[in-house]
Amino acid sequence: MAESTTPPGGPRRGVLFDVDGTLIDSSYIHTIAWWNAFRQYGHDVPMAAIHQLVGMGGARLVDTLLPDGRNRDEDEDIMASHGALYASHWPSLRTLDGAKDLLGQCHAGGLAVALASSARERDLQVMRSVLDADSFIDAATSANDAEESKPAPDILEAALEAVGVEAANAVYVGDAVWDMKAAGALGIPAIGLTCGGIQAAQLREAGAVEVFDGPRQLLQNLGSSAIGRLLALQPHRQEG
Known part of the structure; x- marks a missing residue:
């Protein structure tokens, strides 16, 4: 096996971002879509219970919320119903305040x-169309890129590989307990955002090293954050 080489200025560093509830204001849309999907198949699941699990993969969410003795043949149909119901809300999706600027600042910093x-x-x-920030994004993963969903770290591993960054040189930003746990499994510092509706104490308990209200507050405190420590190591970084 060939030895890896370190690029001039040190190893590549990067920031991984969850999207739903972190950059896009969609957590509660997912909640109501799941709620209606469950009801279509005779399952009355409280919205509060659903919301706590948004960010998990669909199969894991369904398996966690529904009883063991259910007709599991309906699980795929429930997930398909959720997908269709969520898609009906696509026109309502909005970027969270500061999200595009945050991506841009990380990109500008190298x-x-x-x-x-x-x-x-x-x-x-x-x-991604709603974010309108593709010029700041080097790679993106979807459900197709992982065998196991969060809290398993598969998605993060895929994202790291896509941008050529080692876990030791990365920071992850997410809004769910499952994001924090996935990052923790790889030893990646995780920044929690409460804009997805999960309380700061829950995110900290799950492993968040810092918690902010949302992208804008993180951007305003970028220099003193875990991302700021990565930026400080970057050669020739742009100030702005």
Whole structure:
């Protein structure tokens, strides 16, 4: 095996971003889509219970919320119903305040930027269109890129590989407990955002090293954040 070489200025560094609830204001849309999908198949699951699991992969979410004795043949249909119901809300999707600027600042600082999302490919493409920040994004993952969904770290591993960044040189930004756990499995510092509706204490308990209200507040405190420490190591970084 050939020895790896370190590029001038040190190893490549990067930031991985969850998308749903982190950059796009979609967590509660997912909640109501799941709620209606469950009801279509006779399952009355409280919205609060659903919301706590948004960010998990669909199969894992269904298996966690529904009883063991259910007709599992319906699981795929429930997930398909959720997908269709969520898609009906595509026109309502909005970027969270500061999201595009945050991606742009990380990119301008010389960091690789990857979207580490477990969303369906077509949902991801819609969200990328809403973000309108492709010039700042080096790579993106979807559910197609992982065998296991969060809290398993497969999606993060795929995103790291896509941008050529080692876990030791990365930071992850997400809004769910499952994001924090996935990052922790790889030893990646995770920044939690409460804009997805999960409380700061829950994110910290799950492993977040820092917690902010949303992309704008993280951007305003970028220099003192875990991302700022990566930026400080970058040669010739742009100030702005």
